[in-house]
Amino acid sequence: MTEHISYTTEELAQILKVSKLTVYDLIKKGELPSYRVGRQMRVDARDLEAYIEAAKTVKKIKTVGPSVTTAAAPTSQPTRQGVPSTARQLIISGQDISLDILANHLEKQSGSFRPLRSYVGSLNSLIAMYLGEADIVSTHLFDGDTGEYNVPYVKRILVGHSYTVVNLLSRWAGFYVKQGNPKNIQTWSDLTKANARIVNREKGSGVRILLDEKLRIEGISPDRIKGYDMEETNHVGVATRIANDHADVGIGIEKTAQMVGIDFIPMIEERYDLVILKTAENQPFIRALLEVIRSDAFQQEINALGGYNLSQTGKIIYET
Incomplete structure (x- = not known):
């Protein structure tokens, strides 16, 4: 059986070098697919890798773009229910x-x-x-x-x-x-x-x-x-x-x-x-x-x- 690897929000914050608040926001916006185990939110390693690759792709297209740390930085685009990010x-x-x-x-x-x-x-x-x-x-x-x-x-x-x-x-x-x-x-x-x-x-x-x-x-x-x-x-x-x-x-x-x-x-x-x-x-x-x-x-x-x-x-x- 292939080993299944997943991360808690605390581990993700350490890996991405961001705050837990930023991790929660990425999850809420659907950029990091997640699921709950007991009272812990977890993200699969493959989904984390996909997010990082997507961030790298954006950076290449824009030449100078957001790093992994700032990929979730707020923009002025509206989000759910009209609340700006x-x-x-x-x-x-x-x-x-x-x-x-x-x-x-x-x-x-x-x-x-x-x-x-x-x-x-x-x-x-x-x-x-x-x-x-x-x-x-x-x-x-x-x-x-x-x-x-x-x-x-x-x-x-x-x-x-x-x-x-x-x-x-x-x-x-x-x-x-x-x-x-x-x-x-x-x-x-x-x-x-x-x-x-x-x-x-x-x-x-x-x-x-x-x-x-x-x-x-x-x-x-x-x-x-x-x-x-x-x-x-x-x-x-x-x-x-x-x-x-x-x-x-x-x-x-x-x-x-x-x-x-x-x-x-x-x-x-x-x-x-x-x-x-x-x-x-x-x-x-x-x-x-x-x-x-x-x-x-x-x-x-x-x-x-x-x-x-x-x-x-x-x-x-x-x-x-």
Whole structure:
């Protein structure tokens, strides 16, 4: 069998000597065909080679043309929905479908921004923001010591930065169980039942942190939970494992349980917030973001999905 070689966005950025933002833009514009493996976007080696050869061809035809590094440099040509490629590219990091809707509304509202999506968990998204690799970060991180969502983590990670935390929505998190809840899972301590197999989320996700914080508060060792090391990278993956009888319980949001057709035991209403760095460059974008999420059009589209509480949407939760 021929060895199949593919690259992650991080590897592509290193190979092409460009930022990950540029790689995301090449993928979005279709210049680099991609596919998803779990939460990672990948590009086949042959498609990368084809892109480089195409860039070389353009250079030969024009005599003096773009190098591989600048082949994706913006031009004044219009792109999807009339947004010019000179628009500022914004990476929106997180996994909830509401972020895809937010990206669409931001792109439609103005020709100044081109949103790009990164499907990374809450904690890793905040770290990416600290490293300058994300513009809008979504978080649902529970702090067991304060009982508060998000702000304690933002304060610890974005040290030395000025930022705004604004609410996007609230949603219920709880247990995914088979229809009828045959294992009678009702509490966090029920996860230790000998006949119950859990499917977990990956490290750095908001759900994984919620579970670990609840176990810490309850004094429960993860070693007592069967399946603790079995991981999925999204809510659908967890719910599907339970629906297919590969596990008895998982943790996720109510909406996904309804989609997959399993039962849901609500445990906590989590606040799903957006974090944006407060810089001079970001001020126009912050105003546009707040205008979008406070608009009737955006909120009506989110409400139509069901399973979300928008009573605080657009409220500034914390800012420095």
